[in-house]
Amino acid sequence: MRLSIDVHLDYGFAEPADVLLQIEAAAMPDQWIETESLVIRSDHPIRAVPGEAGIGQRCWARGEGRLVADYHATVAIDRPSLELAALPATMVRALPAETVRYLLPSRYVESDRFEHFVRGQFAGLRGGALAAALTDWVRENLTYSGAVSDGHGSALTTFAERRGVCRDYAHLLVALARAAEIPARCVGAYAPGVDPPDFHAVAELWLDGAWRLVDPTGMASCDDLARVAVGLDATEIAFMTIFGVATLQRQTVCVRRIDDVAGR
Structure with missing residues (x-):
């Protein structure tokens, strides 16, 4: 199975606030990242930190006025169904x-x-x-x-x-x-x-x-x-943890099946 993932986040900030994003698919033995792009529009540096139990990663960002993030990925999954x-x-x-x-x-x-x-x-x-x-x-x-x-x-x-x-x-x-x-x-x-x-x-x-x-x-x-x-x-x-107050402007999440995985 292969998934196409497209995420768009657009939030407004009346006052500056730190933001912890967790939107990237995790690379694991039963799922792997074929293509991936994360673009966060911010005037401040972005810092990545490991996720809980070492699975995936989080990104620290700074919301100031407006924070826009776009994530695109193709993820292959090889995980059989079980009883x-x-x-x-x-x-x-x-x-x-x-x-x-x-x-x-x-x-x-x-x-x-x-x-x-x-x-x-x-x-x-x-x-x-x-x-x-x-x-x-x-x-x-x-x-x-x-x-x-x-x-x-x-x-x-x-x-x-x-x-x-x-x-x-x-x-x-x-x-x-x-x-x-x-x-x-x-x-x-x-x-x-x-x-x-x-x-x-x-x-x-x-x-x-x-x-x-x-x-x-x-x-x-x-x-x-x-x-x-x-x-x-x-x-x-949580996909987003805001240490302050933010206003949702626009948010979309689109996940589509592409085809079955023929081989890794």
Whole structure:
């Protein structure tokens, strides 16, 4: 699979502010960058820093009057689909050290508040079978709607209101998975077919010795997602973090399938 990605950001600033951008697709073993261009129009130097867990990179920029960024890339993906339910369970004490932080509650993922629900609702399930059941529950019990999502809701909020956007779906699945003793993290990604077209948030669950991509909204499959960033919750995968105040002038995200990958 190959994806064509085009992003245009245009923000206005009444007062100068630092901006942390995270919009470049990450180079990884199962996805690689064929072509890429990031142009940020600013009178100040741009500084790149590594992303969380060494995945992707962030760029520091300075918003002063106006900040315009254009990102264009062609990303090839070689990631076969998998049967989540068939993956075995891993005992918590056997998990790799780097996955342990993804078992713990975070700002928008109050996983400790879901332990009783998970034990009662999904009793008898473990490993991939449990992960698949959690994913199905989120997909079947939430309604996709931006009407109630203000960018500050948590997994508990989404669980109560039973609706939200992709970040809300991801937060809830990650919370349920952590409550079920499955390491889980949020993933910022590009995906074709997202409606409305935008930056997309999904989840990764640690199963059978590897991170497994899951889209609880059902809009994308694991074999056509291009990761941008990973993190504990939406705070760490935000495409733009503004240390001040900005006004959106224009923003477009276009992701298209080009063709299947014939070879690397």
